[in-house]
Amino acid sequence: MFEHFFICPYCTEEISMLIDPSLKKQEYIEDCEVCCNPIEITAHFENNDLIFFEASDIDQ
Numbered sequence: 001m002f003e004h005f006f007i008c009p010y011c012t013e014e015i016s017m018l019i020d021p022s023l024k025k026q027e028y029i030e031d032c033e034v035c036c037n038p039i040e041i042t043a044h045f046e047n048n049d050l051i052f053f054e055a056s057d058i059d060q
């Protein structure tokens with residue numbers, strides 16, 4: 001698993017999430033570990049490298 005650190009779009013705390021690099025393109029909802037709001041995660045991998053990552057609130 002690939003650990004990625006980013007800023008929560010709701011509480012602006014730095015959090016980390018484990019992402020599976022075997023899935024080239026993935027989009028899912030995961031709750032922030034600090035404020036528990038649902039974050040929409042978009043992650044793209046190429047050769048096990050994270051080439052695109054976006055964390056947005058689900059209302060956008």
Ligand SMILES: [Zn+2]
Nearest residue numbers: 008011032035
């Ligand atoms: Zn948060």
